[in-house]
Amino acid sequence: MHTLTKADDGASSSRESSSLEDTSNADCVDNAHEPISNISSENMYIDSGIKYSKYDEPMFDEVEELLGASSAPRPCTLVWQDVTVHIKLKHGKLKRLVNNVSGIAKPGTLVALMGPSGAGKTTLMTALAHRNPVGTIVDGDIVMNGLPIGDFMHRESGYMHQDELFVENLTVMEHLSIMARLRMDRRTSPLARKRKVNQLMRQLSLYGARHTRIGGLDGQKTLSGGERKRLAFATELLIDPGLLFCDEPTTGLDSSSAQKLMTLLRASAVQGKTVICTIHQPSSELMALFDNLVLLAEGRIAFAGSASAALNFFESLGYQCPITYNPTDYFIKVLALTPGSEGASRQAIKSVCDRFAVSDAAKELDMEIQLEFHLMDHEDEETKRSKFNISYKPPLLHTKIIWLVYRYLLIVVRDPRVLLIRILQKLAIAFMAGLCFMGKANLTQAGIQDIQGAVFIIIAENTFIPMYSVLNMLPDEFPMLHRELKAGLYSTPIYYVSRMIALFPGLVIDPTLFTLVVYWIAGLRGTLYAFGLTVFVAILVLNVAIACGTFFSCAFGSMPLAIAYLVPFDYTLMITSGLFIKLSTMPKYISWLRYISWLMYSNEAMSILQWDGVQNITCPEMSDDVAIPCVRTGEEVLTVYDFGPNQFWTDIAALVALYLIFHLLAILALRYRTRRK
Ligand SMILES: Nc1ncnc2c1ncn2[C@@H]1O[C@H](COP(=O)(O)OP(=O)(O)OP(=O)(O)O)[C@@H](O)[C@H]1O
Numbered sequence: 001m002h003t004l005t006k007a008d009d010g011a012s013s014s015r016e017s018s019s020l021e022d023t024s025n026a027d028c029v030d031n032a033h034e035p036i037s038n039i040s041s042e043n044m045y046i047d048s049g050i051k052y053s054k055y056d057e058p059m060f061d062e063v064e065e066l067l068g069a070s071s072a073p074r075p076c077t078l079v080w081q082d083v084t085v086h087i088k089l090k091h092g093k094l095k096r097l098v099n100n101v102s103g104i105a106k107p108g109t110l111v112a113l114m115g116p117s118g119a120g121k122t123t124l125m126t127a128l129a130h131r132n133p134v135g136t137i138v139d140g141d142i143v144m145n146g147l148p149i150g151d152f153m154h155r156e157s158g159y160m161h162q163d164e165l166f167v168e169n170l171t172v173m174e175h176l177s178i179m180a181r182l183r184m185d186r187r188t189s190p191l192a193r194k195r196k197v198n199q200l201m202r203q204l205s206l207y208g209a210r211h212t213r214i215g216g217l218d219g220q221k222t223l224s225g226g227e228r229k230r231l232a233f234a235t236e237l238l239i240d241p242g243l244l245f246c247d248e249p250t251t252g253l254d255s256s257s258a259q260k261l262m263t264l265l266r267a268s269a270v271q272g273k274t275v276i277c278t279i280h281q282p283s284s285e286l287m288a289l290f291d292n293l294v295l296l297a298e299g300r301i302a303f304a305g306s307a308s309a310a311l312n313f314f315e316s317l318g319y320q321c322p323i324t325y326n327p328t329d330y331f332i333k334v335l336a337l338t339p340g341s342e343g344a345s346r347q348a349i350k351s352v353c354d355r356f357a358v359s360d361a362a363k364e365l366d367m368e369i370q371l372e373f374h375l376m377d378h379e380d381e382e383t384k385r386s387k388f389n390i391s392y393k394p395p396l397l398h399t400k401i402i403w404l405v406y407r408y409l410l411i412v413v414r415d416p417r418v419l420l421i422r423i424l425q426k427l428a429i430a431f432m433a434g435l436c437f438m439g440k441a442n443l444t445q446a447g448i449q450d451i452q453g454a455v456f457i458i459i460a461e462n463t464f465i466p467m468y469s470v471l472n473m474l475p476d477e478f479p480m481l482h483r484e485l486k487a488g489l490y491s492t493p494i495y496y497v498s499r500m501i502a503l504f505p506g507l508v509i510d511p512t513l514f515t516l517v518v519y520w521i522a523g524l525r526g527t528l529y530a531f532g533l534t535v536f537v538a539i540l541v542l543n544v545a546i547a548c549g550t551f552f553s554c555a556f557g558s559m560p561l562a563i564a565y566l567v568p569f570d571y572t573l574m575i576t577s578g579l580f581i582k583l584s585t586m587p588k589y590i591s592w593l594r595y596i597s598w599l600m601y602s603n604e605a606m607s608i609l610q611w612d613g614v615q616n617i618t619c620p621e622m623s624d625d626v627a628i629p630c631v632r633t634g635e636e637v638l639t640v641y642d643f644g645p646n647q648f649w650t651d652i653a654a655l656v657a658l659y660l661i662f663h664l665l666a667i668l669a670l671r672y673r674t675r676r677k
Pocket of ligand 1 (some may be wrong): 087095097115116117118119120121122123126
C-alpha cells in the first residue's frame with residue numbers, strides 16, 4: 001500500500017543523498033529540461049502511473065504541451081531558518097502560530113507542506129511568500145536567492161489561494177487578458193501578451209472554455225471547480241514566476257481533477273520552478289509527485305525530507321504505518337489532536353517534534369541550509385541581481401485604471417437586465433411622480449407648493465435609494481480587493497478611482513432620465529436654461545449621494561453597520577433641506593447641519609432655477625375686508641424658504657466640495673480598512 005514512495009526503488013534516495021553535493025541551481029534546471037525524446041525507454045520506469053527517467057525525474061511527455069516550451073524560469077532558491085510567526089491579538093497579546101521552523105526549497109522541486117488542520121501551514125506559507133496579514137510578526141531569516149524577502153516577492157512569486165476569487169461575470173479570456181494588462185511587464189507587446197494568454201489557456205485546457213463565464217448568471221454554463229483552479233493557476237503563470245506557492249490547490253476537487261492539477265504543478269517544477277504547496281492528506285498517487293515533504297504540527301516541524309524517509313522516521317519512533325493505511329493519512333493522524341485527550345496528543349506531538357529536531361534528517365537539513373547560506377554569502381552582487389527580474393516595469397498608473405474600469409464596466413454590460421430593470425423602474429417612478437404633479441405647477445399660490453414638491457421629489461429620488469443601494473458594493477468586493485492589493489496589482493486609491501469611474505455613466509444617465517420625465521410631465525419652468533441646470537444639479541446630487549454612501553460603507557465595513565449610522569444621518573439631511581422647517585428658525589446648536597446637507601444646497605439651487613426673475617404669481621381674489629397673505633414674486637418665494645436668490649453658484653460649489661470631501665474620506669477609510677487586514 002505504500003505506493004507513495006517513488007524513492008522505494010532507491011533512485012530517489014540516491015538523489016536525496018546527492019542533493020548536498022548538488023547545490024547548483026542551474027543543474028536542477030538543466031536536468032528538468034532534458035528533452036524527453038532523448039531518453040530511451042530502458043532509461044525510464046513507471047511508478048504510480050507517472051513515468052520517471054533514470055535520473056528519477058518524472059517524465060511528463062506532455063510537459064511541453066502542458067506548460068509550453070517557454071524559456072527556463074529564473075531559478076529560485078528559498079531558504080528559511082528559525083522562522084517564528086506571532087499574531088497580535090485584540091488585547092495586545094501575542095499568539096505564536098509557527099515556532100522556530102527551518103527549511104529549503106530549490107528550483108525544480110515540488111515541496112509539500114502538510115499537517116493537521118490548524119498546524120500553521122497557511123501561516124508559514126504566507127510568511128514565506130511575504131503576504132502576511134496585518135498584525136503578523138515574523139522573526140527569523142527568509143531568504144530568496146541570497147536576498148531577504150521583501151516586496152519584490154510580488155513579482156518574483158505567484159500565490160494560488162485555497163479559495164480562488166474572480167470577478168465572476170467575466171469570461172476566462174477576459175479575466176486572463178485583464179490580468180495580463182495588470183500584471184505583465186508594461187513593455188510586453190500586445191501580441192506577446194495575447195500569445196501568452198492563448199498559450200496558457202491551451203496548456204491548462206481552458207481554451208475550449210475561453211468564452212465561458214467564470215461564475216454565472218442563472219442558467220448559463222460556468223467553469224467547473226477544476227477549471228477554476230486551473231484558471232487561478234494560469235493567472236499566476238502570467239508573470240512566469242520562478243517560485244510558486246499553492247495553498248491547498250486540490251481542495252474541493254475530485255480525484256481526477258486533483259491529479260490533473262497536481263500534474264500541472266509537477267510539470268511546473270520539472271520546468272525549473274520552485275513549487276511549495278500545502279496539501280491535505282494527498283492520495284499515494286499525488287504524494288508521489290512531491291520531491292519533499294514538510295510535516296507541521298502545532299506550529300513546529302515534525303518532519304522534513306523525502307516521503308520514504310518520513311516513513312522510516314515515524315517507524316523509528318514506534319509509529320508503524322499499518323499496511324492498509326495511506327502513509328500521509330497516518331502521519332496526519334499521529335500529529336492531530338485527538339478530541340477528548342488533547343493533553344496526551346500534545347505531549348505525543350511535542351515528542352515527535354523534539355525527536356525530529358535531533359534527528360539525522362534535521363541535521364542534514366540544517367547542513368543544507370547552512371551550505372545554501374554560505375554559497376549565497378559568497379555570491380557577488382552581480383550574480384545575485386541576475387537571479388531577479390530587476391528589469392520588471394509594472395504597468396503605468398493610467399493603464400491600471402483603464403483596465404480596472406474596463407473590468408468593472410464589463411460587470412454591468414454582462415448583465416444588462418439589471419441595468420434595464422433599473423432604468424425601467426426609474427422611468428416608472430418618474431412617470432408616477434410626474435403624473436401626480438401634472439397641471440399643478442402653475443404660477444399661483446397653490447402652484448408654489450407643487451413646484452417645490454416636484455423639485456424635492458427630483459432631489460429625494462436621486463439621494464436616498466442610490467445612497468443605500470451602494471452600501472454593499474465595496475464590502476462585497478473587499479475580499480478580492482485585499483487579495484489583489486497583497487499581490488501588488490494596484491493601490492487602494494487606484495481601485496477606488498477606477499470603481500467610481502466605472503459607475504459614472506450610470507450616475508449621469510439615471511438622474512438625466514428621471515429629471516427629464518418628471519420635469520416635463522409636471523410642467524416645471526419651460527426654459528432650456530432652467531431645465532439643463534436642473535439636470536446638472538440632479539446629476540451632482542446623485543453623485544454626492546453615492547460618494548456619501550460609499551464613505552459610510554468604507555468607514556463601517558458592512559451594510560448593516562453602515563445602515564445603522566446612515567439612517568440618522570439621512571434624517572438630518574432631510575430635515576435641513578429647507579422644505580420641512582424654516583432654516584433661520586432652527587436652534588443654533590443644530591442649524592450648522594444644513595451646511596453639510598446637499599439636500600439643502602440642491603433644493604436652494606433648483607428653487608432658484610424655478611423662481612429667479614418670476615414676477616407674476618397670481619393671488620386669490622381678495623374681499624375688501626380680508627387681507628390674505630400673498631406671494632407675488634419668485635424672490636418672495638425664495639425668501640419664504642430662507643433661500644438666497646444669488647446663491648446658485650455657491651450651492652454648486654458646495655455640492656462639488658461635498659462630493660470631493662466624501663470621496664476623499666471614503667478613500668482614507670478604505671485605506672485604513674485595507675491596511676488593517
Ligand atoms: N488572526 C488570527 N488570530 C488568531 N489565531 C489565528 C489567526 N490566524 C490563524 N490563527 C490560528 O493559527 C493556527 C494556524 O492557522 P493556519 O491557517 O496557518 O493553519 P493551517 O495549518 O493552514 O490549517 P488548515 O489546514 O485548516 O487551513 C490555527 O490554530 C488558527 O486558528
